[in-house]
Amino acid sequence: MILYPAIDLKDGKCVRLLRGDMDKATVFSNSPADQAMVFETSGFQWLHIVDLNGAFEGKPVNESAVKAILSRVKMPVQLGGGIRDIDMIATWLDAGISRVVLGTLALKNPVLVKEACRLFPGQIAVGIDAKGGKVAVNGWAEISDQPAVTLAKKFEDVGVAAIIYTDISKDGAMGGPNFDETVKLAEEITTPVIASGGISSIDDIKRYKELATMGIEGCILGRALYEGAIKADEALKLCA
Numbered sequence: 001m002i003l004y005p006a007i008d009l010k011d012g013k014c015v016r017l018l019r020g021d022m023d024k025a026t027v028f029s030n031s032p033a034d035q036a037m038v039f040e041t042s043g044f045q046w047l048h049i050v051d052l053n054g055a056f057e058g059k060p061v062n063e064s065a066v067k068a069i070l071s072r073v074k075m076p077v078q079l080g081g082g083i084r085d086i087d088m089i090a091t092w093l094d095a096g097i098s099r100v101v102l103g104t105l106a107l108k109n110p111v112l113v114k115e116a117c118r119l120f121p122g123q124i125a126v127g128i129d130a131k132g133g134k135v136a137v138n139g140w141a142e143i144s145d146q147p148a149v150t151l152a153k154k155f156e157d158v159g160v161a162a163i164i165y166t167d168i169s170k171d172g173a174m175g176g177p178n179f180d181e182t183v184k185l186a187e188e189i190t191t192p193v194i195a196s197g198g199i200s201s202i203d204d205i206k207r208y209k210e211l212a213t214m215g216i217e218g219c220i221l222g223r224a225l226y227e228g229a230i231k232a233d234e235a236l237k238l239c240a
Helices: 032-042 052-057 063-072 086-095 104-108 110-119 148-153 179-188 202-210 223-227 232-239
Strands: 002-010 013-018 021-029 047-051 077-080 099-102 124-131 134-137 142-147 163-167 193-196 216-221
Touching: 002 032, 002 052, 002 063, 002 193, 002 232, 013 032, 021 032, 021 052, 032 047, 032 063, 032 232, 047 052, 047 063, 063 077, 063 086, 077 124, 086 099, 086 110, 099 104, 099 110, 104 110, 104 124, 104 134, 110 124, 124 148, 134 148, 142 148, 148 163, 148 179, 163 179, 179 193, 179 216, 202 216, 202 232
Parallel strands: 002 047, 002 216, 047 077, 077 099, 099 124, 124 163, 163 193, 193 216
Antiparallel strands: 002 013, 013 021, 124 134, 134 142
């Protein structure tokens, strides 16, 4: 079980949102690069970054903050938010990002996502954010009619490194994950699933670890890690 501490970037700062609402952002650090260093020295082996402004605007916005992080840490980084074409994918991979996460693009242009998987094998993940089981895009501002499972199945056997599944209603709320929907998705596909949204205690991580045989290979830690409800050393020891 791989643990991915999350750095969500809004206006150059490290924040956490409540259920994806940009107006309900809590700032946890004015220096995302310093925060990334804290995660690396704690022993985490991957970092998950989201350009929140970019997700809403459809283009990268927090480039300087991302590049500052890349200059400070050695661990691999996966990045999503505002990445809408092949050129931008290539630009970020050339800059040192290990894995690009495509969300809105996966719904609106799945052919391009498949082409990206061909061009950049092992370096493309698909982010599926859902509310009530339906896919949300453009920074969660738009809820589609597409069921999350249906979208995930479109990327079977094309080389997607992982499906990152987030239940928006749980994200940042500290109320526990939506285990049922996450497991339902994982059981329907062969692509590894990274669980996100609502992980608020060490018991939540334990349960996801127990579900690893169903295809859940990792989980993303956000607010609970920042607020101390989950201790980094305890979580890493559990998943070692």
